[in-house]
Amino acid sequence: MVEIELDGQKxxxxxGSMVMHAAEKAxxxxxxxxxxxxxxxxxxxxxxxxxVEKAPKPMPACxxxxxxxxxxxxxxxxxxxxxxxxxxxxxxxxxxxxxxxxQGGECQLQDLAxxxxxxxxxxxxxxxxxxxxxxxxxxxxxxxSRCIHCxxxxxxxxxxxxxxxxxxxxxxxxxxxxxxxxxxxxSELSGNMIDICPVGALTxxxxxxxxxxxxxxxxxxxxxxxxxxxxxxxxVKNHRVMRVVPLENEAVNECWIADRDxxxxxxxxxxxxxTQPMLKQGGEWKTVDWQTALExxxxxxRQVKAEHGARTIGLLASPHSSVEELFLAGALVRSLGxxxxxxxxxxxxxxxxxxxxxxxxxxxSVASLSTLQRVLxxxxxxxxxxxxxxxxxRQSVRHGGQLFxxxxxxxxxxxxxxxSVQADASVWVSALAGVAAAVAAETxxxxxxxxxxxxxxxxxxxxxxxxxHKAILLGNAAAHHEKASSxxxxxxxxxxxxxxxxxxxxxxxxxxxxQLVGALPGPxxxxxxxxxxxxxxxxxxxxxxxxxxxxAGASGLQGAGMVVTLSPFKxxxxxxxxxxxxxxxxxxxxxxxxxxxxxxxxxxxxxxxGETRPGWKVLRVxxxxxxxxxxxxxxxxxxxxxxxxxxxxxxxxxxxRLSNAxxxxxxxxxxxxxxRVLPCVSAIYQLDGLVRRxxxxxxxxxxxxxxxSEGANA
Numbered sequence: 001m002v003e004i005e006l007d008g009q010k011x012x013x014x015x016g017s018m019v020m021h022a023a024e025k026a027x028x029x030x031x032x033x034x035x036x037x038x039x040x041x042x043x044x045x046x047x048x049x050x051x052v053e054k055a056p057k058p059m060p061a062c063x064x065x066x067x068x069x070x071x072x073x074x075x076x077x078x079x080x081x082x083x084x085x086x087x088x089x090x091x092x093x094x095x096x097x098x099x100x101x102x103q104g105g106e107c108q109l110q111d112l113a114x115x116x117x118x119x120x121x122x123x124x125x126x127x128x129x130x131x132x133x134x135x136x137x138x139x140x141x142x143x144x145s146r147c148i149h150c151x152x153x154x155x156x157x158x159x160x161x162x163x164x165x166x167x168x169x170x171x172x173x174x175x176x177x178x179x180x181x182x183x184x185x186x187s188e189l190s191g192n193m194i195d196i197c198p199v200g201a202l203t204x205x206x207x208x209x210x211x212x213x214x215x216x217x218x219x220x221x222x223x224x225x226x227x228x229x230x231x232x233x234x235x236v237k238n239h240r241v242m243r244v245v246p247l248e249n250e251a252v253n254e255c256w257i258a259d260r261d262x263x264x265x266x267x268x269x270x271x272x273x274x275t276q277p278m279l280k281q282g283g284e285w286k287t288v289d290w291q292t293a294l295e296x297x298x299x300x301x302r303q304v305k306a307e308h309g310a311r312t313i314g315l316l317a318s319p320h321s322s323v324e325e326l327f328l329a330g331a332l333v334r335s336l337g338x339x340x341x342x343x344x345x346x347x348x349x350x351x352x353x354x355x356x357x358x359x360x361x362x363x364x365s366v367a368s369l370s371t372l373q374r375v376l377x378x379x380x381x382x383x384x385x386x387x388x389x390x391x392x393x394r395q396s397v398r399h400g401g402q403l404f405x406x407x408x409x410x411x412x413x414x415x416x417x418x419x420s421v422q423a424d425a426s427v428w429v430s431a432l433a434g435v436a437a438a439v440a441a442e443t444x445x446x447x448x449x450x451x452x453x454x455x456x457x458x459x460x461x462x463x464x465x466x467x468x469h470k471a472i473l474l475g476n477a478a479a480h481h482e483k484a485s486s487x488x489x490x491x492x493x494x495x496x497x498x499x500x501x502x503x504x505x506x507x508x509x510x511x512x513x514x515q516l517v518g519a520l521p522g523p524x525x526x527x528x529x530x531x532x533x534x535x536x537x538x539x540x541x542x543x544x545x546x547x548x549x550x551x552a553g554a555s556g557l558q559g560a561g562m563v564v565t566l567s568p569f570k571x572x573x574x575x576x577x578x579x580x581x582x583x584x585x586x587x588x589x590x591x592x593x594x595x596x597x598x599x600x601x602x603x604x605x606x607x608x609x610g611e612t613r614p615g616w617k618v619l620r621v622x623x624x625x626x627x628x629x630x631x632x633x634x635x636x637x638x639x640x641x642x643x644x645x646x647x648x649x650x651x652x653x654x655x656x657r658l659s660n661a662x663x664x665x666x667x668x669x670x671x672x673x674x675x676r677v678l679p680c681v682s683a684i685y686q687l688d689g690l691v692r693r694x695x696x697x698x699x700x701x702x703x704x705x706x707x708x709s710e711g712a713n714a
Contacts, residue, residue, distance in 0.1 A: 001013065001014060001015070002014070002015050002017070002066045002067065002068050002070075003068065003069070004019075004022055004066050004067070004068075004069070004070040004071070004072060005069075005070070005071045005072065006019075006022055006023060006026050006028060006072045006074070007026075007028060007072070007073060007074055007075060009026055009028075011025055011026045013025055013066055015066075016065065017065070017066050018041065018061065018062055018063060018064060018065060018066065019050060019052070019059070019061040019062075019064045019065075019066060019070075019072055020032070020035055020048060020061040020062045021066075022066055022072070023061060023074065024037075028074055030048045030050060030061045030074050031047050031048060031083055031112050031115070031116060032045065032047050032048040032061070032062060033045040033047050033090075033108060033109070033112075033148060033150045033198045034047075034062070034150035034151060034152060035048060035061075035062040036152055036155075036196055038160065038254065038255065038256075039152060039155045039156060039159055039160070039196075040155055040159060041062050041063050042150070042151050042155060043060045043062055043063035044149060044150055044151055045086070045090070045148060045149075045150050046060055046086045047083060047086050047087070047090070047112065047116075048060050048061040048062050048083075049061070049079060049082040049083055049086060050064075050072055050073065050074045050079045051072070051073040051074070051076040051078040051079040051082075052064065052070065052071070052072050052073075053070070053071035053072070053073075058078060058079060058082035061074070080116075083116050084116050084117075084118070086116075087112065087113060087116040087117050087118075088117070088118060088121070088122075090109065090148050091113065091117060091121065092121070092123045092127075093127045093128045093145070093173070094109070094127075094145075094146060094148070094199075095127060095143070095145050095146060097143070097146075098110060101143070101146070101200040102200055102203040102204070102207070102208055102209065103146075103197075103199060103200030103203065104200070104212065104213065105212060105213035105214045106213045107198070107199055107200060108198035108199070109148065109198060109199045127145070128145065128173055129145055130144040130145045130147065130176055131144070132144060133178055133179065133182075134184075135165075135166075135179050135183075135184050135185040136184035136185050136186065136190075136205075136699075136700065136701070137205060137206075137695075137696045137697075137699035137700060138185070138190055138191055138204070138205055138206070138259060138263060138696055138697075138700065139185055139190060139191070139193060139194060139202055139203075139204070139205060140202070140203045140204065140205040140208050141177075141201070141202060142203075142208075143200060143201060143203075144176065144177065144178075144201050146199045146200050146201045147176075147177050147199065147201040148198070148199055148201075149168060149175055149177065150198055151168060151177075152193075152196045152197060152198070153166050153177065153193040153196065153197060153202060154166050154167055154168060154177065156192060156193055156196055157187065157193070159398070160189065160192070160256065160391055160394070160395075161187040161188075161189045161190065161192075161391070161414065162187075162383075162390075162391075162394050162413075162414025162415050163186075163187050163414050165179055165180070165183070165185045165186065165187060165190070166178065166179055166185065166193070167179075167180065177201070184701060186700065186701040186702065187259075187414075188258055188259055188260075188383065188384060188387040188684060188702065189256060189258060189259065189387055189388075189391060190259055191204070191257070191258075191259045191262040191263065192246075192256050192257070195245060195246065195255075204243065204262075204263075205696065206263060206266055206695075206696045207242065207243045210242055210243075211235075211237045211242045211243075213235075215237050216235040216236060216237050216242060216243065217235065217236045217237070217605075218233050218234075218235055218236075219233070219234050219235075219236060219603070219605040220232070220233060220234075220247055220602070220603075221233075221234045221585065221586065221602045221603075221605060222509075222585070222591075222592055222600045222601075222602045223257065223258075223261040223509060224320050224509045224584075224585040224592065224688070224690065225258070225260050225261060225264065225320070225508075225509055225687055225688060225690070225691065226258070226260075226385065226386055226387075226388075226507070226508065226509065226687070227362075227386065227505065227506040227507065227508060227509060227511055227512070227594050227595035228252065228253055228258075228366065228386065228388040228389060228594060228595070229252055229253075229509065229592055229593075229594030229595075229598060229600050230246065230252065230253035230256075230257045230258070230261050230388060231246065231247035231248070231249040231252055231253055231600070232244050232245070232246065232247055232257065232261060233245050233246065233247045234265070234586060234605045236605055236606055239606045239607050240269060240606065241265045241268050241269065241586055241605065241606060242265075243265070244257075244261065244262050244263075244264075244265045245257075245262070246261075246262075250367065251365070251366065251367050251598075252366055252367075252594070252598065252600075253388050256388060256391060257388070258387040258388055259387075259697065259700075260387075260684065260685060260687070260691045260694075260697060263694055263696050263697050264690040264691045264694045264697060265586070265694070266693075266694040266695055266696060266697075267569075267689070267690045267691070267692075267693035267694045268568075268584055268586055268609075268690070270569075270693050270695075272569045272570050272693050273568060273569060273570075273581075273609055273610075273612075274567060274568060274569055274570045274571075274579055274581040274612075275581055275609055275610025275611055275612060276288075276581060276610055276611045277289065277290055277292070277293035277294075277578070277579065277580050277581065277611065278293075278578070278579040279292070279293060279296060279577070279578055279579075280576065280577050280578070285573065285579075289611075290611065290613070293578060293580060294580075294618075294621060294622055294625055295625060296578060297562075297564050297578055297580075297622060298622060298625040298626050300538060300561070300562040300564075300577075300578075301313060301336065301538055301562075301626065302626070304537045304538040304561055304562065305336060305337070307537075308537045310336050310337030310338040311337075311338055311339075311340065311524070311526075312338075312535070312536055312537035312538065313333065313336055313338045313340060313536065313537070313538045313539075313540075314333070314338065314340030314341065314342075314526055314531040314535075314536045314538070314539055314540070315329050315330075315332070315333045315340065315341045315342075315539070315540040315541075315542060316341075316342060316343075316345060316528055316531060316532070316539065316540070316541050316542065316544055316546065316550075317329050317341065317342070317343045317514070317519050317542040317543065317544065318343065318345065318508070318542060318543035318544040318549060318688065319343045319344075319345075319507065319508035319509070319510050319511040319513075319514045319519075320508045320509050320510060320543060320688045321343075321510060321514075321542055321543045321615065322510065322513075322585070322588075322590030322591055322592065322615070322616070322636075323510060323513045323516075323517055323590065323591045323592065323593065323599070323640060323643050323644060324589075324590050324591065324615075324616040324636045324639040324640055324643065325542060325543070325582075325590065325615040325616050325619065326343065326510065326513065326514050326517050326519040326542075326643075327517040327518075327639060327640075327642065327643035328616050328619040328620060328623070328631070328633075328639060329341060329519065329540075329542050329619055330517060330518045330519055331623070331628075331630055331631070332540075332619055332622065332623050332626075332628065332631075333540075334522065335623065335626075335628040335629065335630070336626070336628070338525070339521050339522035339523060339524055339525025339526075340521060340525050340526045340531055340536070341518075341519055341520070341521060341525065342519070342520060342521055342525075342526075342527055342528035342531065343511075343514040343515075343519040343520070343528075344520070344527070344528055345528050345544060345546070345549045345550040345551070346476075346480045346507070346549065346550060346551050346679075346680040346681065346682070347479070347480050347484070347527075347528065347529070347551065347680075348480055348481060348482040348484075348529075348551055348675075348677050348679055348680065349481070349482045349483070349484055349485070350521075350527040350528075350529070351484075351485050351663060351665075352479075352484040352485040352488060352663050353515070353520055353663065354515070354659055354661075354663065357515075357516055357517070357518060357657060358515070358516075358657050358658070358659050359512045359513075359515035359516050359593075359597070359653075359657060359658055359659075360479070360504045360506070360512070360515065360659070360660055361503060361504060361506065361512050361595060361596065361597050361658040361659075361660065362473075362503040362504065362505065362506065362595040362596045362597075363471065363473075363501040363502050363503020363504070363660055364471060364501045364503060364596070365596050366389070366392070366594070366595065366596045366598075367392075368469070369389055369392035369393055369396065369471075370392040370393075370395045370396055371396060371399075371469055372393065372396045372401050372469050372470065372471055373396070373400070373401050373402070373466075373467035373468055373469045373470060374401065374402050374404075374463050374464050374466065374467040374469070374470040374471075374500065375393055375396070375401065375402070375403045375404065375470070375471050375472075375473065376404045376405070376406070376435070376460060376464060376471075376472045376473070376494075376500070377403070377404070377405045377406075377407075377473045377475060378405070378406045378428065378432060378472065378473070378474050378475060378478050378487065378491065379406065379407070379408075379425070379428055379474060379475045379476070379477035379478030379479075379481060379487070379679070380405075380407070380473070380474075380475020380476060380477060380478065380505055381407075381409075381411055381475070381476075381477075381681070382405075382413055382475065382505075383411070383412075383413045383414055384411075384683070384684040384702065385475060385476050385505065385507075385681070385684070386475075386505050387684075389505060389595075390413065390414075390415075393415070394414065394415040397415045397416055398415075402418035402419075402463050402467075403415060403416070403417055403418055404417065404418055404419045404420065404421075404459075404460045404463060405417065405419075405420050405421070406420075406421045406423065406428060406431050406432060406435075407420065407421075407422060407423075408422065408423060408424055408425040408428075408477075409422070410422060418459070418463060419456055419459045419460055419463070420456075421434075421435075421456050421457070421460070424674075425477060425481070425675065425678050425679055426674040426675040426676075426678065427674050427675075428478070428481065428483070428487060428675075429483045429486045429487055429490065429670055429671060429672050429675075430451065430452075430672050430674075432451075432487060432490045432491060432494075433449040433450065433451030433490055433670065433672060434451035434452045434453060434454065434457040435451070435457045435460050435461055435464075435494060436448070436449055436451055436490050436493055436494050436667070437449070437450070437451035437452065437453045437457070438451075438453045438457040438458045438460065438461035438462075439461040439464065439465065439494055439497050439498060440497075441453055441458075441461070442458070442461050442462060442465055443465070443497060445497065448493055448666075448667035448668045448670075449490060449493075449667055449668070449670050449672065450672065461498075464494065464498040464500055465497075465498050470498060470499060470500035470501070471500055471501045471502075471503065472491045472494060472495055472500050472501070472502045472503075473503055473504075473505055474487060474488065474491060474502070474503070474504050474505065475504075475505050476505065476507045476679075476681050476682075477679040477681045478504075478679075479504055479506070479507065480507075480551065480679040480680055480681060481675065481679045482675035482676065482677050482679070483670075483671055483675050485662070485663050485665045486665060486669075486670035486671045486672075488502070488660065488662060488663070488665075489662045489665045489666055489667045489669065489670050490667050490670050492660065492661070492662055492667070493667035502660050503595075503660055504595070504660065505595060506594075506595040507682075507687075508687075508688070509592045509594070510592045510593060511595075512593040512594065512595060512597055512653075512658075513591070513592055513593030513599075513644075516593060516643075516644060516653060516657060517643045517644070528550060528551075528552070529551065529552050531556075532546055532550055532552035532553065532554070532556045532557065533552060533556045534556035534557075534559050534560075535556075536557070536560050537560055537561045537562070538560060538561060538562045538563075538564075539557050539560050539562070539563045539564070540564045540566070541563065541564065541565045541566065541567070541571075541572055541576070542566050542615065543566065543567060543568075543582070543615070543689070544567075545567075545571045545572055545689060546572070546575075547572075548682075548686060548689075548692065549682075549688075550680070551677075551679075551680035554572070554574075554575050557575045558575060560575075562577050562578070563575050563576045563577050563578075564576065564577065564578045564580065565578065565579050565580065566580045566582045566615055566618060566619075567579070567580075567581070567582060567689065568581065568582060568583065568584040568587075568612065568689070569689050569693065571689060580613075580618055581610065581611060581612040581613070582612065582613060582614065582615035582618055583604070583608050583612050583613065583614045583615065584690065585602060586604065586605045586606055587604050587605075587606055587607065587608045587609065587612060587614070588604050588608075588614035588615065588616070588636070589601070589602065589603045589604055589614070589635075589636040589637075590602060590614075590616070590636055590640075591636075591640055591649065593644075593653060596652065597652050597653040597655075597657075597658045598650070598651070598652050598653075599644060599647045599648070599649055599650070599651055599652075599653060600649060600650060601640070601649035601650075614636070616633075616636055616639055619631075620632075620633060620639075683702070683703070683706030683709075684702050684703075684706070685697045685698060685700065685702055685703040685706065686703075686706060
């Protein structure tokens with residue numbers, strides 16, 4: 001540790017720290033623009049100049065290393081005059097458009113100009129003009145004349161997103177931030193550039209000119225998309241969601257969110273919202289009141305049960321539904337006498353589940369992904385499936401970690417790979433068995449599975465046998481795979497021999513929670529595949545569109561006597577008989593359990609649209625109409641206390657309920673024969689109903705590539 005004196009206060013910081021770090025520890029604010037705690041030091045803006053004793057001139061606090069006994073003054077006349085001079089230079093060419101700037105009210109330059117700017121400018125010449133650029137549907141670069149060349153956006157692309165999509169060209173007064181050869185900005189994390197821009201140069205294209213920042217109410221929430229459980233600030237005006245930005249949580253998403261977390265809110269205000277219950281009568285949809293719709297559903301379920309038996313009633317639930325919704329959905333179906341409930345909609349095989357309310361999970365904390373020294377990822381489009389997990393692993397690789405993968409496609413993960421095994425998805429078990437055989441050869445133990453040892457497998461084995469912090473991560477395609485249980489068994493054996501943890505990246509916001517609350521078929525219950533195959537007479541679809549969300553598709557539901565859809569959107573209209581409008585995550589309270597088993601609660605941030613009602617309330621009232629016991633909860637918190645007793649929001653679920661142990665297969669029993677069906681996985685902007693209906697996201701390059709691929713496959 002090094003001790004320095006900062007404004008008369010003794011501060012101890014680790015050797016190699018900068019003066020800025022010492023100021024942060026001491027609680028002293030030093031004005032700055034280019035410095036950001038998550039990015040490398042550039043020392044571009046010079047706004048953080050401070051007075052260092054014995055230094056011949058003011059020094060930048062962000063780039064000046066501390067030395068033992070150093071004396072620093074941040075508020076001396078020398079420091080203040082230096083900062084004021086820098087501000088004068090920054091404002092020379094800055095346009096005078098604060099009244100129309102989207103950044104107004106949350107602009108660092110605006111804030112610091114009050115304290116360090118002059119009342120008038122000595123500069124009388126014409127200001128420079130930088131022409132706007134079009135870099136895609138998410139980021140607006142219409143006012144690049146405001147740019148102060150802090151290069152935060154450039155460094156973010158290089159260091160966090162892993163893709164240098166913006167750069168600074170030319171020099172001096174001709175310098176500009178621009179994309180390369182007119183290319184668009186396509187990173188799945190690109191929206192974070194808007195947050196870190198200290199001026200109004202980069203703004204949100206969908207939010208542009210929609211509201212003033214001081215008009216917005218700020219409310220906490222949790223992302224309903226992938227399994228990170230990113231913490232959000234949802235900004236609201238007149239009971240309408242206007243913008244979504246990150247809420248910093250170092251344990252989960254740090255200060256970043258993915259673009260689908262940021263821009264999917266557009267779907268909440270779309271024309272496709274379902275605002276009143278609807279019944280199909282004579283082939284035509286008609287609007288009805290809630291009482292009529294729910295009584296129709298209750299009577300229909302009673303009739304199907306009486307005529308065909310309770311086992312012909314089933315419920316398919318999206319793993320993006322809340323803990324409360326999934327718990328009551330399971331209670332409803334089971335109280336009717338059926339065990340037909342499943343949230344594993346994209347799975348091809350169903351022999352890998354745990355019983356007794358236990359769940360497959362990440363196998364370690366989310367935060368620990370940033371410090372891994374060895375990583376093997378199996379069956380994942382990591383960068384697109386889990387952008388924030390990929391960002392953490394990218395940081396581990398930047399600090400010397402080694403990343404390997406087994407995949408069926410050559411994808412750019414925007415980080416260096418130490419090795420890659422490309423194999424058709426049908427033979428992934430054999431490919432992983434080859435790694436197991438290489439581990440056995442290196443350690444001298446007997447291999448439980450026959451696998452080919454080649455140079456690629458040997459490199460993975462040797463890497464996993466070295467280092468301290470190691471993980472084998474199974475992706476969405478591995479979880480949905482026909483041989484999922486065999487993949488897990490072989491991975492577990494490798495993990496035991498190498499000391500690596502084994503875990504699932506898990507697909508959806510509540511994949512873990514769905515398992516914990518029993519949104520899986522019980523004894524004798526039908527799986528999602530069987531239910532979608534035509535085995536049901538009455539089907540309830542909770543937050544899901546089988547045509548998009550399932551491996552089996554929706555055609556098997558055409559023969560059902562009654563199909564009820566509970567959704568925020570006008571979904572499944574071709575197969576449904578009843579549409580019940582339930583609230584999206586912004587209009588109801590609830591909770592999700594992320595990949596590491598962390599329960600995170602959220603509250604409604606706006607009132608429900610039209611006649612929309614919270615999903616858990618709809619299920620509770622339906623239970624009451626059916627005369628079922630246990631449907632008397634008055635709040636979502638009461639439902640949660642029944643679903644996951646003793647777990648508070650923000651806490652981790654009891655570790656005894658999280659397990660990636662083999663489901664009775666064992667590595668010796670692994671099935672090495674090729675899979676007959678390829679795993680069903682979702683494209684980045686097709687994951688759920690919200691992202692599918694967000695116009696800006698559907699205009700991105702990723703969305704267009706997915707649509708082109710879908711058309712080619714068709």
